Amino acid sequence: MTIAQIIFIAISAITVIASILVVASRNLVHAALWLVLSLAGVAVLFVLLQASFLAVVQVVIYIGAIAILIIFAVMLTRRVMRETKPQVNRYWWIGALAALLLFVTLVVILNQVPSAASSVSELPLPEEDLLSMLGTALVDVDGFVLPFEVASVLLLAALIGSLVIARPIKLDAEEGDEA
Amino acid sequence: MDIPHLVEWTIESIVIVVGLIAGFAYLTLFERKILARIQVRIGPNRAGPWGLLQPVADGIKLIFKEELIPNRADKLLFVLAPVITVVPALIVLAVVPLGPDMMIFGHNVTLGIAGDVNVGVLYIMAVSSIAVYGIAIAGWSSSNKYALMGGLRATAQMISYELALGLAFVGPILLANSMNLMDIVNAQRGLLGWYIWLQPLGFIIFLLAGIAEVNRDPFDMPEAEQELTAGYHAEYSGMKFALMFMAEYDKMIAVSMIAATLFLGGFWGPFVEQIPLLGPVYLLIKTIFLLFVMIWMRATLVRFRYDRLMAFGWKVLLPLALVNVVVTAVIVLVGG
Amino acid sequence: MIPLSWYLIVAAAIFCIGIYGVLARKNAVGILMGIELMLNAVILNLVAFWRYLTPSLIGGQAFAVIVFAVAASEAAVGLALIISIYRRHSTVVADEINMLKW
Numbered sequence: 001m002t003i004a005q006i007i008f009i010a011i012s013a014i015t016v017i018a019s020i021l022v023v024a025s026r027n028l029v030h031a032a033l034w035l036v037l038s039l040a041g042v043a044v045l046f047v048l049l050q051a052s053f054l055a056v057v058q059v060v061i062y063i064g065a066i067a068i069l070i071i072f073a074v075m076l077t078r079r080v081m082r083e084t085k086p087q088v089n090r091y092w093w094i095g096a097l098a099a100l101l102l103f104v105t106l107v108v109i110l111n112q113v114p115s116a117a118s119s120v121s122e123l124p125l126p127e128e129d130l131l132s133m134l135g136t137a138l139v140d141v142d143g144f145v146l147p148f149e150v151a152s153v154l155l156l157a158a159l160i161g162s163l164v165i166a167r168p169i170k171l172d173a174e175e176g177d178e179a
Numbered sequence: 180m181d182i183p184h185l186v187e188w189t190i191e192s193i194v195i196v197v198g199l200i201a202g203f204a205y206l207t208l209f210e211r212k213i214l215a216r217i218q219v220r221i222g223p224n225r226a227g228p229w230g231l232l233q234p235v236a237d238g239i240k241l242i243f244k245e246e247l248i249p250n251r252a253d254k255l256l257f258v259l260a261p262v263i264t265v266v267p268a269l270i271v272l273a274v275v276p277l278g279p280d281m282m283i284f285g286h287n288v289t290l291g292i293a294g295d296v297n298v299g300v301l302y303i304m305a306v307s308s309i310a311v312y313g314i315a316i317a318g319w320s321s322s323n324k325y326a327l328m329g330g331l332r333a334t335a336q337m338i339s340y341e342l343a344l345g346l347a348f349v350g351p352i353l354l355a356n357s358m359n360l361m362d363i364v365n366a367q368r369g370l371l372g373w374y375i376w377l378q379p380l381g382f383i384i385f386l387l388a389g390i391a392e393v394n395r396d397p398f399d400m401p402e403a404e405q406e407l408t409a410g411y412h413a414e415y416s417g418m419k420f421a422l423m424f425m426a427e428y429d430k431m432i433a434v435s436m437i438a439a440t441l442f443l444g445g446f447w448g449p450f451v452e453q454i455p456l457l458g459p460v461y462l463l464i465k466t467i468f469l470l471f472v473m474i475w476m477r478a479t480l481v482r483f484r485y486d487r488l489m490a491f492g493w494k495v496l497l498p499l500a501l502v503n504v505v506v507t508a509v510i511v512l513v514g515g
Numbered sequence: 516m517i518p519l520s521w522y523l524i525v526a527a528a529i530f531c532i533g534i535y536g537v538l539a540r541k542n543a544v545g546i547l548m549g550i551e552l553m554l555n556a557v558i559l560n561l562v563a564f565w566r567y568l569t570p571s572l573i574g575g576q577a578f579a580v581i582v583f584a585v586a587a588s589e590a591a592v593g594l595a596l597i598i599s600i601y602r603r604h605s606t607v608v609a610d611e612i613n614m615l616k617w
Contacts, residue, residue, distance in 0.1 A: 023536035064308025095538025158588030162595035
């Protein structure tokens with residue numbers, strides 16, 4: 001057991017437990033806050049994988065934007081779901097079974113894939129600055145410029161789409177935009 | 180990760196945190212004094228000479244107030260919310276360089292904890308995006324409709340203005356060609372090198388969005404006394420209220436200090452190269468000037484209406500910030 | 516030294532928990548949270564594979580960045596839909612939203 005392994009086990013335990021509480025909490029605001037903890041755990045795992053830029057992006061986008069939007073939506077729609085009513089539908093046990101089955105299958109398959117075996121160790125990182133490598137790759141014509149542009153078009157479409165969808169029926173400018 | 184560095188970081192962290200706490204206390208006095216002067220009053224002048232002990236008296240009063248927790252509140256979150264609000268305000272300044280390198284007892288000491296980290300600007304973005312949580316949780320856990328409204332307004336306002344704030348960062352990043360705050364500061368030597376001359380629009384957008392981020396007048400909708408009684412901290416009392424209050428003022432200090440770093444040349448000023456210790460002093464002077472501007476705006480301007488606030492953020496500030504980014508990028512690309 | 520399989524198992528666990536959330540939750544916002552968990556597990560997998568198999572190619576990280584953008588747009592549109600439905604019908608229970616047109 002090295003220190004890195006102990007840190008990994010602690011962080012992933014927190015992450016997995018928080019994820020379980022996300023789907024198990026009766027109170028949706030609590031569920032959303034557990035989601036924040038789970039996302040933060042994944043951000044720490046990114047740091048362990050030496051992808052510090054992605055860790056910061058995880059905090060900015062997932063924790064700072066997506067999770068807060070979810071909390072916002074829960075607060076706006078708070079009246080309909082009382083916590084005393086069951087929070088899961090009547091087929092929840094099938095869902096649980098399916099998830100468990102999938103997990104077992106994935107673990108079994110993982111043990112047979114050679115590149116996932118425990119003997120595979122981290123390769124040395126390249127010499128150059130990873131951040132500038134990523135930056136140039138995203139705008140390089142031989143790199144990922146097309147997916148990058150498609151992603152920006154997707155974001156624009158999502159922005160306009162959510163504006164149109166969430167537009168109030170009567171034009172009372174009461175709400176802010178949720179994008 | 181040797182011992183002298185650890186000692187250096189510990190001392191600097193303690194200095195920053197203690198400085199922010201003391202700064203909060205005296206910023207309240209500063210604000211009351213200036214508001215009083217602008218409104219042709221005298222301001223607090225009973226506790227100590229020129230009212231200098233007023234923050235201490237306020238602190239003692241708040242310690243002895245009764246701590247109330249509403250009956251139907253979510254108790255754990257209610258207690259946790261002030262802490263979550265304060266922490267981002269205290270840690271955001273970690274990446275701001277406070278002064279140039281200097282020699283102390285034969286060690287090369289950098290003033291500022293992590294001014295040289297290469298994702299400094301992203302760190303500020305990340306921390307400021309976490310800052311929403313304390314307010315949202317405080318509003319929700321109080322189980323009070325005014326608090327909830329305040330929390331909702333604060334959340335919507337902060338995520339809206341964060342976009343303009345983030346885009347205002349891009350100008351200095353492009354000009355300095357770095358996300359490292361130390362590089363950005365070092366690129367602004369001399370009064371004419373300040374980025375406020377190259378980025379006047381960026382500076383104004385940053386200041387406005389920053390004021391909206393910390394929920395100050397004229398963007399203090401989340402705590403508008405007249406319509407929401409006090410917004411998200413309506414149910415807070417005693418030291419928990421003091422923590423909420425402290426977070427707000429520390430965020431003001433942080434926004435001013437970051438604006439001074441990005442646009443006003445940070446710690447550079449006359450004779451800093453000869454006497455490095457002057458660096459923090461210049462940074463402090465610039466910060467206090469920006470704080471004065473914020474208080475001045477509070478004394479002068481009336482509160483926005485809520486829908487106009489959102490419309491201003493999305494329809495005026497965000498397009499302006501985008502135009503600013505595009506123009507800056509083209510000029511940097513063409514002019515080298 | 517952390518083996519690659521550990522990361523993959525954690526990601527698989529988060530993914531399966533997310534699937535359970537999507538299948539079992541009644542509240543549409545809860546379903547969305549499950550989807551976010553699943554997307555996060557996918558990103559974790561991408562980054563882990565990048566680190567262990569091809570660290571010299573930046574493709575894994577670039578892919579992860581694209582997934583971030585997709586997750587953000589998905590959350591924005593999904594929440595806009597939920598709020599729109601809530602405004603018209605005062606419900607966010609996925610089972611009660613069962614008419615194609617109204």
